[in-house]
Amino acid sequence: xxxxxxxxxxxxxxASKPALEALTSAFGFxxxxxxxxxxxxxxxxxxxxxxxxxxxxxxxxxxxxxxxLTNAVTNGAEWAxxxxxxxxxxxxxxxxxxxxxxxxxxxGEAKHAGLSKLTRSLIEKRGGVSETEKREFLxxxxxxxxxxEVVAVLAASTITNYTANITxxxxxxxxxxxxxxxxxx
Numbered sequence: 001x002x003x004x005x006x007x008x009x010x011x012x013x014x015a016s017k018p019a020l021e022a023l024t025s026a027f028g029f030x031x032x033x034x035x036x037x038x039x040x041x042x043x044x045x046x047x048x049x050x051x052x053x054x055x056x057x058x059x060x061x062x063x064x065x066x067x068x069l070t071n072a073v074t075n076g077a078e079w080a081x082x083x084x085x086x087x088x089x090x091x092x093x094x095x096x097x098x099x100x101x102x103x104x105x106x107x108g109e110a111k112h113a114g115l116s117k118l119t120r121s122l123i124e125k126r127g128g129v130s131e132t133e134k135r136e137f138l139x140x141x142x143x144x145x146x147x148x149e150v151v152a153v154l155a156a157s158t159i160t161n162y163t164a165n166i167t168x169x170x171x172x173x174x175x176x177x178x179x180x181x182x183x184x185x
Contacts, residue, residue: 004167006035015041019048032169033079033160043163050156057149062091063115067153069093069101070116074123077161078180082171085178102180114140119150127151 005011008030009020016038023034037044054064065088072080081102088098097107106113118137121129137147171179 004036004039004169006032006169007038008035012038013041016044019044022048022052031083032172033083033164033167036167036169037159037163039167043159047156047159050152050159054149054153054156057152058146059115059149059153060091062088062093063112064153065091065093066097066101066107066112066115067119067150068157069098070119071123071154071157072161073102073104074120075158075161075165077164079164079169079171080157080161081180082175082178086175111140111142114142115150118147119154122150122154 007013007016007020009017009024012020012035019041020030020034020038023030034044034047037047055061057064059067065084069081069084069088071077072084085098085102088101089095093107093112097109097112100107101116106116114137118129118133121133134147137150138144
């Protein structure tokens with residue numbers, strides 16, 4: 001088994017330090033997944049740039065967390081499932097909705113369900129969603145720009161999910177109550 005280091009600002013490759021500093025400003029700490037990503041300055045830099053754009057987009061923080069949690073569950077990224085479960089609750093997503101997403105179901109509120117359903121379908125169908133799926137999303141009151149913005153959130157999430165699955169960073173104590181093991185692992 002390959003063991004990836006979890007870098008700090010002090011120990012990271014020089015080219016990764018600005019991204020880790022940005023994440024420290026955003027979160028107040030460096031998540032272990034980011035510390036592992038710092039092994040590749042290109043990867044950690046891409047993540048911080050894309051996440052900055054996603055969090056300055058048109059979705060609310062709760063909507064972003066619904067997308068990110070759905071993506072983590074769909075990709076079987078257990079570090080990210082725990083992290084985004086914690087953040088979703090912190091952003092006001094109800095515990096029942098978080099539990100539903102974690103169990104492969106949809107949240108109760110129609111727009112949140114639409115976000116979760118679309119992003120899961122995008123992953124499962126490798127972007128090949130049907131005209132009916134697109135129409136269902138748009139009929140919830142979202143426009144075409146938000147349909148494409150889901151792709152941006154998905155791209156950012158994929159970076160974290162795939163890296164978590166490759167590096168398997170330790171889960172921080174704060175997120176331990178939200179840990180789960182993916183089915184089949």
